[in-house]
Amino acid sequence: MAAEEAATAEASSWQDASRRFKFLGIGLLLVYFLISRFGDGEFWPFSKFPMFSRAGRPWTRALVVELSTPVPDASLQEVWEKELPGPVFPLHRVHINQDDLSAVVRAITPPVNAQQAAFLAEYFERVRHEKTLVLYSVRGKFRPDRSVRERFTPLAVIGPEGVRALAVPLPEAGVPPADAGTLPADAGVLEAGPAHDAGLP
Amino acid sequence: MNFWRELFDPDEPESYGQKVQSFAFEAVVVLRAQYELWSWTDIIPLQPGIPKPAGIARFIDVSFMIDAFAASANAALASVFLLLGLTRRFRFGYLLGFLSFHLQYVARFGLGKVQHSTNMLGFAMLALALAHLAYSDPALRRKASVGLTVLLFCAGYSFAAYAKWRAKGLRWADGHHLWMWVREKRLDVLAASGRPQVNFVQKLVLKNVYIATFFLAGGLLTETASALLWWRRVRRWVMLALAAMHMGIANVMKIHFVPNVLILLALSLPIAEVVDYLRARRTPSGSAP
Numbered sequence: 001m002a003a004e005e006a007a008t009a010e011a012s013s014w015q016d017a018s019r020r021f022k023f024l025g026i027g028l029l030l031v032y033f034l035i036s037r038f039g040d041g042e043f044w045p046f047s048k049f050p051m052f053s054r055a056g057r058p059w060t061r062a063l064v065v066e067l068s069t070p071v072p073d074a075s076l077q078e079v080w081e082k083e084l085p086g087p088v089f090p091l092h093r094v095h096i097n098q099d100d101l102s103a104v105v106r107a108i109t110p111p112v113n114a115q116q117a118a119f120l121a122e123y124f125e126r127v128r129h130e131k132t133l134v135l136y137s138v139r140g141k142f143r144p145d146r147s148v149r150e151r152f153t154p155l156a157v158i159g160p161e162g163v164r165a166l167a168v169p170l171p172e173a174g175v176p177p178a179d180a181g182t183l184p185a186d187a188g189v190l191e192a193g194p195a196h197d198a199g200l201p
Numbered sequence: 202m203n204f205w206r207e208l209f210d211p212d213e214p215e216s217y218g219q220k221v222q223s224f225a226f227e228a229v230v231v232l233r234a235q236y237e238l239w240s241w242t243d244i245i246p247l248q249p250g251i252p253k254p255a256g257i258a259r260f261i262d263v264s265f266m267i268d269a270f271a272a273s274a275n276a277a278l279a280s281v282f283l284l285l286g287l288t289r290r291f292r293f294g295y296l297l298g299f300l301s302f303h304l305q306y307v308a309r310f311g312l313g314k315v316q317h318s319t320n321m322l323g324f325a326m327l328a329l330a331l332a333h334l335a336y337s338d339p340a341l342r343r344k345a346s347v348g349l350t351v352l353l354f355c356a357g358y359s360f361a362a363y364a365k366w367r368a369k370g371l372r373w374a375d376g377h378h379l380w381m382w383v384r385e386k387r388l389d390v391l392a393a394s395g396r397p398q399v400n401f402v403q404k405l406v407l408k409n410v411y412i413a414t415f416f417l418a419g420g421l422l423t424e425t426a427s428a429l430l431w432w433r434r435v436r437r438w439v440m441l442a443l444a445a446m447h448m449g450i451a452n453v454m455k456i457h458f459v460p461n462v463l464i465l466l467a468l469s470l471p472i473a474e475v476v477d478y479l480r481a482r483r484t485p486s487g488s489a490p
Contacts, residue, residue: 014211020335021209021345025352028331032356042315044256044306045323045353049361053368055378059385063392090395095247098392103253103313122249140384146377148384 058141062098062105063152064089067132076134076154076166084152085134094127105137105155112156112165120156121163132159207432209348215340217480218473223343226350226467230325231283233460234302237319238276241309245272251311258307266308275305283326286333296330299323322460324353347468351430354465358427358443365421374421376413379406379453386455402452416453420446440469 032046041048066089076085091098104123108116124133136152143149157164246269251258265271279301286294302323310316328349336342365373383403391397399407406413423446429435444465447458 017211017336017338017341017345018205018209021211021348022205024331024335024345024349025205025208028327028349028353029356032353032360036360042255044303044310044315045320045327047315047317047320047357047360048364049317049320049357050364051317051361052382053361053364053373055365055369055373055375056381059381061385061388061392063388088391088395090393092393095244097244098389099314099316100248100312101392102389107253107313119249119252126247138388140381140388142377142381146380148380150384150388 056142058139060102060106061138061140062101063136063138064091064101064158065134065136067134067157070132073157073164073166076157078151078153081150081152084136089127089131089133094124096123105135108137108155110137110153110155110165111167112163117156117163117165120158124158124163128158128163129160132157134158204431208352209344211341211344213344215343216473216477218476218478220343221476222467222472223347225472226325226347226464227287227329229463229467230322230329231287233322233463234283234298234326235280237322237460238279238302238305241305242269242272242276245269245305245308248309248312251308253313254307254311255315256303256307258311263304263307263311266304272305272308275301275308279305286329289339292333295326295333299326299330302326318456318458319460321354321357321458321464324357325350325464328353350464350468351436355427355430358424358430362421362424362427365424374414374417376406376410376415376417379413379417380410382454383407390455400452406453416449420449437469437471440465444469 035041035043035046036048041050065084065086067086071085079085091101101123104116104119112120120135121128127133134157135155137155138150138152140148140150154166156166245267248267250267251264254263257263266275279298282291282294282298282301284294285291286298306319306323325346329346331349332342332346336345383399383406387397387399387403406416423439423442426439427443429439444462447462447465451457
């Protein structure tokens with residue numbers, strides 16, 4: 001009799017455990033569905049994981065170039081990678097994540113406004129007193145033949161005096177050199193300038 | 202077949218090897234969380250602010266976290282809570298660790314780009330937190346935490362697959378799309394390091410669009426198959442395929458989903474079987490294990 005009661009109690013406790021799990025599982029799925037349905041579908045750790053779904057769409061990334069000698073602002077125009085006015089400044093030296101900076105650049109509609117300039121001045125505070133940098137917005141998109149073209153648009157000069165917004169460049173200006181930004185065979189050997197080795201604070 | 206029993210079966214006897222594997226899963230989650238917490242701690246104070254708040258930061262001002270002491274203190278709190286959860290010293294350890302981790306996350310990713318490589322880590326922490334609150338029995342906690350983690354992984358990867366199918370359908374796997382992403386990532390590497398680096402696999406996919414298409418089709422198929430994670434019989438193989446997919450992404454696109462790979466491997470490698478086998482060999486025949 002006692003054994004039967006114990007077995008019944010155990011079965012009931014397992015049933016209770018299963019019911020509880022089902023409740024938790026359905027609750028989590030419901031929360032996940034609601035988060036993905038409303039807003040932008042992001043609330044860590046829940047996400048719709050939309051990355052890479054927008055295949056083939058143009059992209060915009062950030063790149064910073066170091067100027068070893070001052071150049072007039074007017075000479076900073078939209079260019080191809082080979083025509084950049086100096087070596088690429090490696091962001092990891094100042095612990096700036098390129099994804100973060102790209103997100104900041106994507107939010108900028110040229111010209112850079114005063115608030116964005118102040119933000120960039122603070123972001124580059126640890127380096128701008130010693131170097132003159134140019135922030136580029138790089139836009140990649142398909143050509144009609146489905147190779148990828150990348151245009152580098154200067155947004156601002158970052159230096160000891162602060163951040164200076166550059167005039168809005170003409171979009172798609174210039175005639176592309178025959179091999180500029182083409183894919184795919186030479187992708188690893190495009191000249192982007194050597195890494196700059198000068199020490200930073 | 203009981204639908205929910207595929208994820209959680211309280212009646213199923215638990216071997217010593219399965220206990221070891223569950224502990225390995227928890228240890229991976231807690232240790233990787235420490236790494237993320239402390240690596241973000243270095244970056245948070247260098248950020249100018251939180252212009253694009255995410256998560257809880259949309260509802261409460263967390264700008265106080267943009268401070269070296271606040272970021273370090275919160276990382277320390279989260280670390281302690283998670284370790285208390287792992288060592289079973291505090292029932293709310295995982296829950297409080299999860300919440301502190303969320304705070305650290307929204308402080309780190311408030312510039313407009315959220316990171317997705319820690320979402321699965323968050324799922325695992327949330328599953329551990331709920332399992333520890335809902336159950337007192339150690340075996341049930343272990344089973345429920347793994348079951349809920351699998352449920353959330355299944356939902357998360359299925360969402361990712363659905364987004365791709367919905368956006369482009371089968372055309373998503375067109376290798377030209379991979380060319381775009383490889384170029385984008387090349388630019389990122391150039392911006393971060395100052396040098397354009399393209400590895401062997403990237404050169405390969407850039408040379409041949411059919412190889413690129415093959416890679417994308419493999420990824421899409423694997424993510425679509427993630428709905429099968431629900432079923433035990435195939436779960437291990439789907440998890441291994443997802444881990445392989447992430448390793449492929451790391452090579453081709455330089456995007457590293459290390460927490461996902463670690464958790465997937467901790468749950469799918471035959472750790473329990475190996476431990477049980479070794480234990481059985483060491484136990485003299487005839488004596489009780």
